[in-house]
Amino acid sequence: GAVVSQHPSWVICKSGTSVKIECRSLDFQATTMFWYRQFPKQSLMLMATSNEGSKATYEQGVEKDKFLINHASLTLSTLTVTSAHPEDSSFYICSAATYNRGFGETQYFGPGTRLLVL
Amino acid sequence: DQQVKQNSPSLSVQEGRISILNCDYTNSMFDYFLWYKKYPAEGPTFLISISSIKDKNEDGRFTVFLNKSAKHLSLHIVPSQPGDSAVYFCAASDSGTSYGKLTFGQGTILTVHP
Numbered sequence: 001g002a003v004v005s006q007h008p009s010w011v012i013c014k015s016g017t018s019v020k021i022e023c024r025s026l027d028f029q030a031t032t033m034f035w036y037r038q039f040p041k042q043s044l045m046l047m048a049t050s051n052e053g054s055k056a057t058y059e060q061g062v063e064k065d066k067f068l069i070n071h072a073s074l075t076l077s078t079l080t081v082t083s084a085h086p087e088d089s090s091f092y093i094c095s096a097a098t099y100n101r102g103f104g105e106t107q108y109f110g111p112g113t114r115l116l117v118l
Numbered sequence: 119d120q121q122v123k124q125n126s127p128s129l130s131v132q133e134g135r136i137s138i139l140n141c142d143y144t145n146s147m148f149d150y151f152l153w154y155k156k157y158p159a160e161g162p163t164f165l166i167s168i169s170s171i172k173d174k175n176e177d178g179r180f181t182v183f184l185n186k187s188a189k190h191l192s193l194h195i196v197p198s199q200p201g202d203s204a205v206y207f208c209a210a211s212d213s214g215t216s217y218g219k220l221t222f223g224q225g226t227i228l229t230v231h232p
């Protein structure tokens with residue numbers, strides 16, 4: 001159980017275009033989803049917290065107009081990188097949170113999306 | 119401000135021996151801790167977690183220990199297997215103020231030699 005999928009797994013695009021990444025929880029409902037990015041040899045950096053039916057909460061330094069997040073249902077969140085530039089090239093990972101009885105909210109991660117902007 | 123620290127960037131262990139991965143935190147509000155395993159170009163895989171009301175949680179070959187007074191947790195893998203070779207991240211959350219939001223350490227690369 002607790003499987004999270006991401007699509008696409010990798011994408012190459014031209015500078016100035018927009019890219020949409022989907023994150024789905026396959027066998028559970030997630031009221032909260034998270035979006036991270038990871039640069040080479042660095043830790044995961046939280047970009048935003050996405051709650052179903054409400055606006056996403058962005059971390060400091062993350063441009064909300066550049067990284068549009070939509071959490072349309074309890075199993076789907078999307079991240080759109082608008083007007084992508086080479087510096088946006090990174091590994092984007094989503095996670096979906098579900099409650100582990102006796103422990104707390106546990107995040108399960110998708111496989112990630114590699115974005116390369118030329 | 120690195121609130122979760124994994125001070126060892128890498129660890130090398132012989133197959134069959136114990137692997138001990140360490141993690142320190144500074145935020146006393148953290149009350150839930152998790153360990154994730156990650157392969158290159160993949161998302162992290164959840165391994166094991168522990169609530170601050172406990173000091174030990176065991177799941178098969180994986181045991182997590184929590185020392186609240188020292189703000190330290192560790193992950194023990196016994197016996198270590200070559201397939202355990204990966205990057206291990208510890209993460210912490212404060213369920214009181216930012217429910218579910220995780221703060222990650224920098225990761226430790228574990229290599230298990232046959």
